Amino acid sequence: METSYKGNNRMLTGIVFGVLTYWLFSQSLINVMPEVQLDMGISMGLLNTAISLSGLFSGMFIVAAGGISDRIGRKRIANIGLLLNIIGSLCLVFAQEAVLLIIGRVVQGFSAACILPATIALIKAYFAGPNRQRALSYWSFGSWGGIGVCSFAAGLIATYLGWRWIFIFSIIFTLVSMLLIKNVPESKAEQSNSSKFDFTGFVIFLLVMVALNVVITHGDGFGWTSPISLTLMAVTIIGGWIFIKVVKGKSNGFIDLSLFENKYFTGATVSNFLISAVAGALIVANTYVQMARGYSSFQSGLLSVGYLVATLVTIRIGEKVLQRSGPRKPMVLACLLVIVGIMLMTLTILPNSIYSIIVFIGFTMYGIGLGLYATPSTDTAVDNVPEAKAGEAAGIYKMSSTLGNSFGLAISVTVYSVIEQSVNMDLAASMGLLTNVIFALLALLAIVAAIPKKVVKKSIKERKAS
Incomplete structure (x- = not known):
């Protein structure tokens, strides 16, 4: 869709506010669970299930929504998402029992x-070159930075106004976002007869995603070798194989597998999955210092303040390094910093005072790594795909974040729990954290293997295609 419109700060601010409605507000409910349980009087197990539904449904449908946005319009799908957030937030504001809470989380x-x-996809359509990289940095403030900010914002709002006010603020941010992007022209791919929606591929993909998400998030509770877990794993593997057979070679396949022929896109997506999995280090470290060292939740939260600040401060530094030397260097450096940061946290033999300092430094290095990684990775994923596939590619890239995060948390918690029960908490924490070092090492290998050292200029033909 041809247009002379150029992205501006008004549009970018609206997009960042829209991204914050999820990362800052929807996810923040995780951090105020005791207040919600006390207010609503529901079991912690049911509350946990309700809260996890938001990530589950996001992970299952994000590729579908991205692909549909290419067909019917990116702005339209963004506005539908913003409207859904208002509906979901209202459900939570007025929830008095579990039913409305669950509905609200699914809608979110x-x-x-x-x-x-x-x-x-809107950023790719209306920003170009360094301006797009700048725009993606600010998008990352809302996404990557929002993860760190949410715990602080949620605690502050819940303490002084009550947890429901989190979602009142979410509605306000949503309305501001809709107002700011109101004049942005629609953006969508050219339509053709081959662009009919692939319902067969979608249904198979949905079944695979449900099985994969359930086994990742609940496998520990079911037991990893239980009949339920083994059945879900089989559905995931066999269903994934059938899905590839069904969509391969289709001009309108639900996922265009040819996207993965681009090494840049593949390297960014695979490494994003693995770097997102390192989030398991956060829950292991926080659980360990509270259970084994007697820290309060507030004290354990202070240990990760450096992570939050470092991530926000270094996002634009990653952008500048990207512009000077290409994506590989900042992404490799990011992985190395994450590895060193998590390795420092494994030193559980140290006494409390020294260990606290070491963990703070480790979290800060981890945050610097994520900040350096965010913009180069996102830009690499969207820059190297055709314009007509921007939404679908963005959906795949963000799905890798969601699945990686869930996978990392599940594996890290399982390793910690098994060793803690059979040996002790110190060793359990060290091994749980080393698991995340392995994820970061694999991310580093994916980057080195897939992303060339030199920046390859696009040909004129490629530029026209994108």
């Missing part, structure tokens, strides 16, 4: 699935 999951890939 659909909301995130629409907003995240559509806004990345």
Whole structure:
């Protein structure tokens, strides 16, 4: 869709506010669970299930929403997502029992699935070159930075106003976002007869995603070798094989597998999955210092303040390094910093005072790494795909974040729990954290293997295609 419109700060601010509706507000409910449980009087197990539904539904539908946005319009899908967030937030504001809470979380999951890939695709459509990299840095403030900010914002709002006010603020941010992007022209791919939606591929993909997400998030509770877990694993593997057979070679396949022929896109997506998995280090470290060393939740939260600040401060530094030397250097450096930071946290033999300092430094290095990684990785994923596939590619890229995060948390918690029960908490924490070092090492290998050392200029033909 041809247009002379150029992205501006008004549009970018609207997009960042839209991204924050998920990362800052929807996800923040995780941090105020005791207040919600006390207010609503529901079991912690049911509350946990309700809260996890947002991430589950986001992960399942984010690729579908991204692909649909290419066909019917990125702005339209972004606005649908924003409207869904208002509906989901209202459900939570007025929830007096579990039913409305669950409905609200499911609707918020659909909301995130629409907003995240559509806004990345809008940035690709209306920003170019260094301006797009700058725009993606600010998008990352809302996404990567929002993860760290949410715990602080949620605690502050819940303490002084009550947890429901989190979602009142979410509605306000959503309305501001809709107002700011109101005049942005629609952006969508050229339509053709081959662009009919692939419902067969979609249904198979959905079944695979449900099985994969359930086994990742609940495998520990079911037991990893239980009949339920083994069945879900089989559905994931066999269903994934059938899905590839069904969509391969289709001109309108639900996922265009040819996207993965581009090494840049593949390297960014695979490494994003693995770097997102390192989030398991956060829950292991926080659980360990509270259970084994007697820290309060507030004290353990202070240990990760450096992580939050470092991530926000270094996002634009990663952008500048990208512009000077290409994506490989900042992404490799990011992985090395994450590895060193997590390795420092494994030194559980140290006494409390020294260990606290070491963990703070480790978290800070981890945050610097994520900040350096965010913009180069996102830009690499969207820059190297055709314009017509921008939403779909963004959906795949963001799905890798969601699945990686869930996978990392599940594996890290399982390693910690098994060793803690059979040996002791110190060793359990060290091994749980080393698991995350392995994830970061694999991310480093993916980057080195897939992303060339030199920046390859696009040909004129490639530029026209994108």
